[in-house]
Amino acid sequence: MNKKYLTFIIILLQILFLSSMIWFHVAKLRNSTRILLKTVPYDPKSIFRGRYVDLRYEISSLDAALLKDASPGKLKGREALFVTLKKEAEYWQADAIYRNKPKDPAKLFIRGRLSYYNSYQNKINLEYGIESFFLNEKAADEVELGTRRRFDWQEEDRRRQELIGQLDAETQRIKKAGITKWWLESLDKELEIWLKEGIVNQETKEVIHNKYATALEKLAAVEDSLRPQAPSGQKPIIVEIAVDRDGSGYPTKLLFEGKEYR
Amino acid sequence: MVSKGWIKKLLEETKQWVSEGIIDEAQKQRISSRYSERPEYSRLLNIVVTLGSILIGLGILLFVASNWDKLSRPAKITIIFSVISAFNFAGYYFRQVKDEFPGLGEGFLLIGAFSFGAGIWLIAQIYQIHYNFSAGILFWILGILPFVYIHRSWTILALSSILCYIWLASYQEYYPERAGYGFFLLAAAIIALCYQRKQKFSLFVMIAALSAWLLHFWMQEHIVKGLFSQNNLLTPQLFLVAILANLGFILYALGIGHEKTSRFAGFSFLYKFLGTLFICLSTYSVTFAHHYHKDSFFYIPLKTSLLIILQLAAALFIFSRLLRLTAGAAETKETKIVIWFFLLQLLATFFSLLWPPIASLSFNLILLVQALGFLYIGFLRHTEGIVRLAIFIFFLDILSRYFDIFWKMMPRSLLFIFGGAMLIAGATFINRKRKQIEEAMLKR
Numbered sequence: 001m002n003k004k005y006l007t008f009i010i011i012l013l014q015i016l017f018l019s020s021m022i023w024f025h026v027a028k029l030r031n032s033t034r035i036l037l038k039t040v041p042y043d044p045k046s047i048f049r050g051r052y053v054d055l056r057y058e059i060s061s062l063d064a065a066l067l068k069d070a071s072p073g074k075l076k077g078r079e080a081l082f083v084t085l086k087k088e089a090e091y092w093q094a095d096a097i098y099r100n101k102p103k104d105p106a107k108l109f110i111r112g113r114l115s116y117y118n119s120y121q122n123k124i125n126l127e128y129g130i131e132s133f134f135l136n137e138k139a140a141d142e143v144e145l146g147t148r149r150r151f152d153w154q155e156e157d158r159r160r161q162e163l164i165g166q167l168d169a170e171t172q173r174i175k176k177a178g179i180t181k182w183w184l185e186s187l188d189k190e191l192e193i194w195l196k197e198g199i200v201n202q203e204t205k206e207v208i209h210n211k212y213a214t215a216l217e218k219l220a221a222v223e224d225s226l227r228p229q230a231p232s233g234q235k236p237i238i239v240e241i242a243v244d245r246d247g248s249g250y251p252t253k254l255l256f257e258g259k260e261y262r
Numbered sequence: 263m264v265s266k267g268w269i270k271k272l273l274e275e276t277k278q279w280v281s282e283g284i285i286d287e288a289q290k291q292r293i294s295s296r297y298s299e300r301p302e303y304s305r306l307l308n309i310v311v312t313l314g315s316i317l318i319g320l321g322i323l324l325f326v327a328s329n330w331d332k333l334s335r336p337a338k339i340t341i342i343f344s345v346i347s348a349f350n351f352a353g354y355y356f357r358q359v360k361d362e363f364p365g366l367g368e369g370f371l372l373i374g375a376f377s378f379g380a381g382i383w384l385i386a387q388i389y390q391i392h393y394n395f396s397a398g399i400l401f402w403i404l405g406i407l408p409f410v411y412i413h414r415s416w417t418i419l420a421l422s423s424i425l426c427y428i429w430l431a432s433y434q435e436y437y438p439e440r441a442g443y444g445f446f447l448l449a450a451a452i453i454a455l456c457y458q459r460k461q462k463f464s465l466f467v468m469i470a471a472l473s474a475w476l477l478h479f480w481m482q483e484h485i486v487k488g489l490f491s492q493n494n495l496l497t498p499q500l501f502l503v504a505i506l507a508n509l510g511f512i513l514y515a516l517g518i519g520h521e522k523t524s525r526f527a528g529f530s531f532l533y534k535f536l537g538t539l540f541i542c543l544s545t546y547s548v549t550f551a552h553h554y555h556k557d558s559f560f561y562i563p564l565k566t567s568l569l570i571i572l573q574l575a576a577a578l579f580i581f582s583r584l585l586r587l588t589a590g591a592a593e594t595k596e597t598k599i600v601i602w603f604f605l606l607q608l609l610a611t612f613f614s615l616l617w618p619p620i621a622s623l624s625f626n627l628i629l630l631v632q633a634l635g636f637l638y639i640g641f642l643r644h645t646e647g648i649v650r651l652a653i654f655i656f657f658l659d660i661l662s663r664y665f666d667i668f669w670k671m672m673p674r675s676l677l678f679i680f681g682g683a684m685l686i687a688g689a690t691f692i693n694r695k696r697k698q699i700e701e702a703m704l705k706r
Binding site: 003004006007010011013014015017018021022025026052076077078079129130131132133134250251252262 | 339342343346347350351354358378381382385386387388389390391392393394401405408409412413436437438439
């Protein structure tokens with residue numbers, strides 16, 4: 001075939017593909033349920049997509065007890081999980097987590113992927129593919145300024161110190177020594193070797209492990225209690241999500257300080 | 263369109279034709295004048311045009327970005343579609359219709375390819391479409407690859423091969439549990455176009471991507487399942503070495519095979535060079551004694567073993583074909599040496615798996631044999647690149663063993679002083695030897 005026509009056909013196919021992206025997206029939005037979710041914002045830049053708000057939702061980190069059809073330790077890296085949702089006042093909250101797709105048509109669910117399971121805090125962290133919302137420069141500045149103005153890092157740190165001060169002396173010492181869960185993971189591996197070589201017995205091994213594990217759990221709980229609270233009176237960013245029948249979510253609207261961003 | 267290299271050879275050949283009386287001086291001048299201006303002209307033009315194309319592309323993107331807030335959705339989409347169409351048509355026009363400006367056509371086609379990629383992400387941004395990064399890259403490649411076939415565009419082919427590598431890396435990062443067999447379909451298409459366009463760079467990128475795929479495949483069975491640990495380094499490593507060395511042998515055999523073809527003989531060196539590199543470096547990685555631990559245990563990883571069997575079958579098939587095809591004494595000798603290396607590596611891996619303490623010693627001996635063997639092959643086949651690589655491997659081995667052996671025996675200061683002196687003296691000696699070998703190769 002003539003190269004001129006082939007070139008024309010390929011350009012047409014490229015444009016058709018880009019148009020189909022729009023068409024499929026619009027069609028999916030038309031047949032989906034709209035829900036409102038609460039978030040906590042960040043603000044990085046993407047090399048490909050310009051300005052966007054990076055979002056964390058309340059449903060991004062969930063209590064592992066919500067997992068109904070498996071034990072959290074058995075979850076594999078980045079596997080698909082289904083979170084059923086229930087409406088509380090205006091906003092939607094997580095009701096339960098399932099490994100298998102819920103069959104009850106009455107239940108609204110959103111599909112996510114396991115990000116990681118935090119065994120210390122017993123939290124399942126998920127990603128839903130709705131973690132960013134594109135904004136133009138002006139809108140991104142408005143949201144960024146709005147969140148920065150009210151976010152008081154000093155206040156958060158003061159509260160952190162106050163909560164840590166209420167913990168026992170050994171936990172405070174462990175915090176001061178800079179011991180982390182990664183340090184403990186290495187220690188656990190070494191303890192296994194010490195046990196094999198007869199340096200420690202099972203009981204001593206457990207005592208050493210528990211000493212740090214307990215302290216780290218307490219410290220994690222402090223961080224956890226700081227995280228979900230909106231910093232000093234800030235209204236949270238709300239995102240309207242369109243959820244289709246398969247549980248895929250698509251952000252459609254961002255609501256902040258009475259303004260609507262699309 | 264002919265390449266600069268082709269013209270250079272032609273001008274050399276015309277001198278020969280005159281001396282043989284095939285053409286006279288006047289004819290030679292006519293031929294020379296037809297081509298002599300073109301290489302410099304086209305090189306300068308290509309650089310200027312490529313820079314100009316990039317500036318135009320950046321200018322358009324900046325203009326759109328600075329006015330993005332003021333544009334409505336339909337206006338944004340119209341701009342994206344117009345930019346894609348305009349650059350691709352301009353590319354077609356200057357590549358096929360006004361073919362005296364092939365560089366200009368190439369530049370426009372490249373901007374067209376970038377515009378399509380930018381279009382995917384811009385539309386995703388405008389409509390808040392969230393799909394994973396690897397899917398966007400895949401659509402980008404699929405959208406621009408036909409232009410490589412139609413316009414024989416080397417820049418789009420190079421871009422596609424790099425994007426293929428990025429796609430593979432992002433796919434494996436997003437789906438660590440999947441092997442990503444789809445890579446082979448995409449790789450086959452790109453490699454076929456490398457052959458159509460005779461482009462070595464993209465072929466090199468695709469071979470690198472293939473090794474990354476193999477590494478991920480190995481990681482899935484060994485690291486994810488926890489078989490690779492501080493106490494069990496050697497056994498998983500031997501399986502990885504088997505995979506990469508087999509890839510090296512297959513590549514080297516393909517290199518010998520390509521010499522037999524008149525059209526693709528140009529790829530031969532790339533295959534041989536990468537083959538030598540994979541073979542020697544994978545052997546080198548097992549030469550360290552500390553990789554063996556007394557708690558090492560033997561196991562048979564099912565998926566990895568199947569892959570190795572497939573590789574062995576492919577290598578044996580290619581080697582058997584080569585033995586029938588190779589004609590000259592040097593060629594046959596080269597094939598036989600590589601087959602011996604292949605069998606030696608196979609035996610060393612097998613016995614090291616069964617009796618791990620022998621691994622370091624046997625692979626050290628094999629590496630020495632390989633370095634000297636490839637040096638001989640390079641000399642035999644007049645391949646400077648292989649000679650240099652073999653010298654490098656030999657030197658690397660000597661230096662590694664020096665530090666390996668004397669690390670605990672000598673004070674650090676002396677170790678480094680002697681090491682540095684050895685490095686300088688060795689480099690001078692080897693450079694002299696290399697020159698002697700290369701001169702001897704020229705005389706032969």
